[in-house]
Structures are given as C-alpha cells and as structure tokens.
Amino acid sequence: MSGSSGEVQLEVTDGVAVVTLNAPERRNALTPAMAAELIATFDEVDGRDDVGALVVQAVGKSFCAGGDVQTLTDAGRDPAAPEAYAGMGAIYDSFYRLGQVRVPTIAAVRGSAVGAGMNMLLAADLRIVARDARLIxxxxxxxxxPGGGHFVLLSRLIGREAAAAMALFGEELDGEAAVRLGLAWETHDDDAVEGRARELAARVARDPALARLAVGNFRKETGPPGVSWEIATQFERPAQMWSMRRPTD
Structure with missing residues (x-):
C-alpha cells in the first residue's frame, strides 16, 4: 500500500487475506494513523473479487492494547476538539469497518486484547484465541x-451477565473461559492459533462469491440485539468524551 507505515500488513494467499497489526513496540495500540491504514486495507480487500475470507492477527506479545496512550491523553484535554474528535473517530471506524468487510472474518488472538483491542476482535465473525490470552x-x-459500541459487541456474544462482569466489574478471560462463555470458537497453544484461523478461513475462501453473499445474510440475521451497533457507538460517544475530559490522577 502506498503511503503505508508498515504498521498494517496485507498478504493474500489462495483467497485468504491476512491483515497483520505490526506495531509491537506499543503492543499494537491503535493510533489514528494506524486506524486509517486498517480502514484502507479493508477497503483494498473489499475491492478484490478473489478474496473469500479475512484473518486479523498481530505481531508481538499483544493482539492490541487498545487506543494509543498519547492519543487518549491528547483527546482527554478536549475530546470535542476537531482533531481529537476525528482521531478517536478513526479508531472507532477501524473496527466498525472490520465488521463491514464483505467476506467472513476471523480474529486470531494471541497475548492481550484490551479496550479498543477487544472491540477489534469482537468485530470479527469468529475468534480463535490462545490458551494464555488475556481478554480485558x-x-x-x-x-x-467504553466506546465504539462495546456493550453491544460484547453482550451479543456472551450475554448480559458475563458482559457486566467484564465491562463493569473488571473480570478478564483467558482462552478456556472465552470458549466456555461463547466469546471464542476454539483455544489453542500460541503457535497454533494463526494456523488454525487460516485453516478455517481457507474453507470458505474457496468460493468467494458465495462467501460474500452468505456472510452478508448471516450478519443481518444474527446481528446485535437491542439497538444497532451504529446507534450504540453514537450513544456511548458523549459518555466517553465526558469521562476522558475529567481530571485524572
């Protein structure tokens, strides 16, 4: 991709697009620039008729540590300032855009996923996670x-009780607990997670046209309960802006 920083990488093999978060020095925390690269990458995938599935994975010890600390700090000074508002919006849009990719998507999760990083894996159609993953x-x-429709994304997978335990009361999950609660399909040792995700992706990628049609209807029929994801994102945003603007220790 022209103008790419290398923090988002795309590889396509046999109909499977693999998008890799590649900013391990900050645990793949999302900046507005990285989020924009992600959106452009998902656009590129959607423009290719030969792609029938997508896997999101990450380099390093963390899948994604959430929003970049400096980005959050800058936004906290005045979340309604145009630059801060646009920057946070780009981060929201990156995982929302993943949820709109026209092919079936799988998140291959190793290490920790926190905050917006949780939203990223929750935005996928399926999750394969490491046994020692930390989902927070x-x-x-x-x-x-929380922002980005977090309550909707989480509760549609694990239900209200478990979502309350995680989102309100700070409980975290490992791979075994994630599978038990329905947040992930399978859990494996670290070195098997990405291979298993690609194996599953390859099945549906054999017929890209059917994959696109099927996943579109799958999402319409099984989508978030209650309010829409888009409405939830807007509903949460003023509350998040308020919380970020408060003085902190």
Missing part, C-alpha cells in the same frame, strides 16, 4: 467510559 475490557480501569 479495561475502559473503566482507565477512568474512561
């Missing part, structure tokens, strides 16, 4: 209200 909502611990 983490917003309230940072003194920030």
């Amino acid at each position: 909502c983490g917003f309230l611990k940072r003194g920030i209200h």
Whole structure:
C-alpha cells in the first residue's frame, strides 16, 4: 500500500487475506494513523473479487492494547476538539469497518486484547484465541467510559451477565473461559492459533462469491440485539468524551 507505515500488513494467499497489526513496540495500540491504514486495507480487500475470507492477527506479545496512550491523553484535554474528535473517530471506524468487510472474518488472538483491542476482535465473525490470552475490557480501569459500541459487541456474544462482569466489574478471560462463555470458537497453544484461523478461513475462501453473499445474510440475521451497533457507538460517544475530559490522577 502506498503511503503505508508498515504498521498494517496485507498478504493474500489462495483467497485468504491476512491483515497483520505490526506495531509491537506499543503492543499494537491503535493510533489514528494506524486506524486509517486498517480502514484502507479493508477497503483494498473489499475491492478484490478473489478474496473469500479475512484473518486479523498481530505481531508481538499483544493482539492490541487498545487506543494509543498519547492519543487518549491528547483527546482527554478536549475530546470535542476537531482533531481529537476525528482521531478517536478513526479508531472507532477501524473496527466498525472490520465488521463491514464483505467476506467472513476471523480474529486470531494471541497475548492481550484490551479496550479498543477487544472491540477489534469482537468485530470479527469468529475468534480463535490462545490458551494464555488475556481478554480485558479495561475502559473503566482507565477512568474512561467504553466506546465504539462495546456493550453491544460484547453482550451479543456472551450475554448480559458475563458482559457486566467484564465491562463493569473488571473480570478478564483467558482462552478456556472465552470458549466456555461463547466469546471464542476454539483455544489453542500460541503457535497454533494463526494456523488454525487460516485453516478455517481457507474453507470458505474457496468460493468467494458465495462467501460474500452468505456472510452478508448471516450478519443481518444474527446481528446485535437491542439497538444497532451504529446507534450504540453514537450513544456511548458523549459518555466517553465526558469521562476522558475529567481530571485524572
């Protein structure tokens, strides 16, 4: 991709697009620039008729540590300032865009996923996670209200009780617990996670046209309960802006 920083990489093999988060020095935390690269990459995938599935994975010890600390700090000074508002919006849009990719998607999760990183894996159609993965909502611990439709994304997979335990009361999951609660399909040792995700993706990728049609209807029929994801994102945003603007220790 022209103008790419290399923090988002795309590889296509036999109809499977693999998108890799490649900013391990900051645990793949999302900046507005990285989020924009992700969106452009998903656009590129959607423009290819030969792609029938997509896998999202990450380099390093963390899948995604959420929003970049500096980005959150800058936004906290004045979340309604145009630049801060646009930057946070880009991060929201990156995982929302993953949820709109026209082919079936799988998140291959190793290490930790926190905050917006949880939203990224929750946006996929399926999740394969490592046994020692650490899945953490983490917003309230940072003194920030969840954003990006987090409550909708989480509760549609694990139900209200477990979502409350994670999002409100700070419980975290490993791979075994994620599978038990329905947040992930399978859990494996670290070195098998990405291979298994690609194996599953390859099955549906054999027929890209059918994959696109099927996943479109799958999402319409099984989508988030209650309010729409888009409405939930807007509903949560003013609350998150308020929480970020408060003085913190």
